[in-house]
Amino acid sequence: MPEPFSLSAYLSEKRSAVEKALADIFREPGGPASRIREAMSYSLFAGGKRLRPILCIAAAEAVGGTQSQTMPAACALELIHTYSLIHDDLPGMDDDDLRRGLSTNHKVFGIGAAILAGDGLLTEAFRLLAGKGLSMPDSAPAFIRAMAIIAEAAGYLGMVGGQMADLDAEGKVVSLETLSFIHTHKTADLIAASVKAGAVLANADKPAFDSLGDYGINIGLAFQIRDDLLDVEGDANAMGKSTGSDNKRGKATYPALLGLDRSKEIQRNLVEKALKSIAAFDYRAQPLRAIAAYIIERKS
Amino acid sequence: MPEPFSLSAYLSEKRSAVEKALADIFREPGGPASRIREAMSYSLFAGGKRLRPILCIAAAEAVGGTQSQTMPAACALELIHTYSLIHDDLPGMDDDDLRRGLSTNHKVFGIGAAILAGDGLLTEAFRLLAGKGLSMPDSAPAFIRAMAIIAEAAGYLGMVGGQMADLDAEGKVVSLETLSFIHTHKTADLIAASVKAGAVLANADKPAFDSLGDYGINIGLAFQIRDDLLDVEGDANAMGKSTGSDNKRGKATYPALLGLDRSKEIQRNLVEKALKSIAAFDYRAQPLRAIAAYIIERKS
Numbered sequence: 001m002p003e004p005f006s007l008s009a010y011l012s013e014k015r016s017a018v019e020k021a022l023a024d025i026f027r028e029p030g031g032p033a034s035r036i037r038e039a040m041s042y043s044l045f046a047g048g049k050r051l052r053p054i055l056c057i058a059a060a061e062a063v064g065g066t067q068s069q070t071m072p073a074a075c076a077l078e079l080i081h082t083y084s085l086i087h088d089d090l091p092g093m094d095d096d097d098l099r100r101g102l103s104t105n106h107k108v109f110g111i112g113a114a115i116l117a118g119d120g121l122l123t124e125a126f127r128l129l130a131g132k133g134l135s136m137p138d139s140a141p142a143f144i145r146a147m148a149i150i151a152e153a154a155g156y157l158g159m160v161g162g163q164m165a166d167l168d169a170e171g172k173v174v175s176l177e178t179l180s181f182i183h184t185h186k187t188a189d190l191i192a193a194s195v196k197a198g199a200v201l202a203n204a205d206k207p208a209f210d211s212l213g214d215y216g217i218n219i220g221l222a223f224q225i226r227d228d229l230l231d232v233e234g235d236a237n238a239m240g241k242s243t244g245s246d247n248k249r250g251k252a253t254y255p256a257l258l259g260l261d262r263s264k265e266i267q268r269n270l271v272e273k274a275l276k277s278i279a280a281f282d283y284r285a286q287p288l289r290a291i292a293a294y295i296i297e298r299k300s
Numbered sequence: 301m302p303e304p305f306s307l308s309a310y311l312s313e314k315r316s317a318v319e320k321a322l323a324d325i326f327r328e329p330g331g332p333a334s335r336i337r338e339a340m341s342y343s344l345f346a347g348g349k350r351l352r353p354i355l356c357i358a359a360a361e362a363v364g365g366t367q368s369q370t371m372p373a374a375c376a377l378e379l380i381h382t383y384s385l386i387h388d389d390l391p392g393m394d395d396d397d398l399r400r401g402l403s404t405n406h407k408v409f410g411i412g413a414a415i416l417a418g419d420g421l422l423t424e425a426f427r428l429l430a431g432k433g434l435s436m437p438d439s440a441p442a443f444i445r446a447m448a449i450i451a452e453a454a455g456y457l458g459m460v461g462g463q464m465a466d467l468d469a470e471g472k473v474v475s476l477e478t479l480s481f482i483h484t485h486k487t488a489d490l491i492a493a494s495v496k497a498g499a500v501l502a503n504a505d506k507p508a509f510d511s512l513g514d515y516g517i518n519i520g521l522a523f524q525i526r527d528d529l530l531d532v533e534g535d536a537n538a539m540g541k542s543t544g545s546d547n548k549r550g551k552a553t554y555p556a557l558l559g560l561d562r563s564k565e566i567q568r569n570l571v572e573k574a575l576k577s578i579a580a581f582d583y584r585a586q587p588l589r590a591i592a593a594y595i596i597e598r599k600s
Contacts, residue, residue: 036456036464087419091392092411111392112467115415119387120456120464122419126426127451133444140440144433147447151427156336156420164336164420167412 007290011054014067018053019045021071022078025128039109039117040124044082047100047240051223052077052191055291056198059212062278062285065202069139072132073146073197076125080154081190083121086114088163094249101240126151139201146197153193162186171250179252180221187227188220195288211277215288218274223295225267228253230300232260239300267296307590311354314367318353319345321371322378325428339409339417340424344382347400347540351523352377352491355591356498359512362578362585365502369439372432373446373497376425380454381490383421386414388463394549401540426451439501446497453493462486471550479552480521487527488520495588511577515588518574523595525567528553530600532560539600567596 026041053074060070089096089104090111096104106114126147133143152158162185169182195216199209230239231246232255246253254263274292278285326341353374360370389396389404390411396404406414426447433443452458462485469482495516499509530539531546532555546553554563574592578585 035468036461039464040456083419087415090412090415092406093415106392112390113464115387115390115393116460116464116467119383119418119422120460122422123451123455123460127448127455130444130448130451134441134448137441140444141434141437144430144440144444148427148430148434151423151430155423155427156340160416160420160423161336164339164413164416167416168335 005286005290007287007294010287010290011049011294014054014057015050017057017067017071018050018074018078021075025075025079025124035109035113036116036120039105039113040120042108043086043099043105043117044079044121046102048078048082050078051291052081052194055191055194055216055288056201058287058291059195059198059216060202062212062281062288063199063202063204063208064284065198065204070198070201072128072143073150073201074194076129076150077190077194077197079121079125079128080150080159083118083125084154084159084163084190086118086121090114093163093167094245096241096245098241122154142201142203145200149193149196149200150190153189158185158189158193159187162189166252169252172252174252174257176257179254179257182252183221183224183254184217187224188217191220191223192216208281211280214277215274215292218270218277219292219295222267222270222274222292225254225263225270226296226298228255229260229263229267230298235299271296305586305590307587307594310587310590311349311594314354314357315350317357317367317371318350318374318378321375325375325379325424335409335413336416336420339405339413340420342408343386343399343405343417344379344421346402348378348382350378351591352381352494355491355494355516355588358587358591359495359498359516360502362512362581362588363499363502363504363508364584365498365504370498370501372428372443373450373501374494376429376450377490377494377497379421379425379428380450380459383418383425384454384459384463384490386418386421390414393463393467394545396541396545398541422454442501442503445500449493449496449500450490453489458485458489458493459487462489466552469552472552474552474557476557479554479557482552483521483524483554484517487524488517491520491523492516508581511580514577515574515592518570518577519592519595522567522570522574522592525554525563525570526596526598528555529560529563529567530598535599571596 022044026037056070056074056077057067085099086105088094089099090106097107098104105117129143129147133140162182165182166186169178192213195212199212231243234243236243271292275289278288322344326337356370356374356377357367385399386405388394389399390406397407405417429443429447433440462482465482466486469478492513495512499512531543534543536543571592575589578588
């Protein structure tokens, strides 16, 4: 019989395991490459929630897998997420000065260095996956599958394609269909890939993999709508960045298109759908269930 | 008995095979992701020499492998090379308007789109490798190894680290040691990885792999010194970009540090070393030998 579940204890335990694994990546000694390492580390250790790595681990654990099985993929997902934030903050993209209460990467290191830091983090994600796949030949097929899932979700058919559509939509009135395309790809795809990579590395069977994929895409969409809502209603201090910037920039968002009430209803419906898709899972899916609820309650 | 070898026929045959394989990547239909695809394709099909893919194939063939075995890695290398050029041309980096006689990516699509096009090409390289690895389970270990080699050479320990050091060196007087670090990492690492990935996918034994690696790093360095020389002595029309820009920008180059004559001597010595390291190979290494000579004779 499992103990009563505490999400905050779970998140904090997993977060510190992920922090430790991420720090290990940069353990190699300095040398002339030290400045690129500094720029990459600055954003990687700027206090993220580590949501994607935690989802990867939680999905694996939900089907009987282990944290250590999934840690390289969990770290790769955080490297990719961090690179996307650095590039997203650049002039020519969102041109932001603050992220998580700190100056953005290009404000500290310069634009060229920030472009390279992002490139370095993205490439390191795949070096990490390939390296671990090499050292564990029995798991090589699972690693390749995880890599294919992550690369598809991160690339032009996923996140990068969504960001381009987001950029194109600035200042325009877009349809709900376009908005849903943007949110699905720029945010939900990588969140779903986190869950699916965890499932694959834990050797989930096809039905469990599919259910976890449905869970992932639904909480991913809910996560982005929550982001839209926080930009309207959130507390700038809690979030460590300015609010109201979507509106200023003429960004396509759910509140702008459908209003606050309807947006909140949609995010609740998405979480319900996510919970339904993993309803048949046992108590080991408790973290996934609690995370789904947390995603639309979070203040930052 | 092999026919007399024509390098130009060889390069042109391989180049068209690579072009065809690259075009296949984007065969999937349009949809809302079409603009990112357009920005990625623009630079990918802007008339590159396809040197890295050809080296990958030639290295495989030198140890008895086939073109089709290596084509996914060959394409991945060109995707990575192309992304690096797009990001390198951005304001904040080299801020160039012309590349291969055409407007640079950000001049056509905008800065944000060019950042994303580069990100998309880099990610697609790994999606392609992982996808092919999945569809050929027997070759999965070789694919993972090729991926690890390519990711290491492209990332912060390789190309990205070299570009950062290059950026840092602008306007400064650097030592020969730093200059050699910059050239090795920003250029030679990915060229060496092209040769090594081809060797791995053709199941080369350890001595052959090591010899090909030595060949690769030496021609890679020679290639970058040739680039430095062309920026001083080259014909802007033949190259499709302005010359003299290294000098204007205070870039660390061999001619600036050692003068033209000494730089030419060094590039010749590097090619001699490259040829020596594959001296024991049979006639199937003829393309690699001819490419080594071509690299320091090329006009663009």
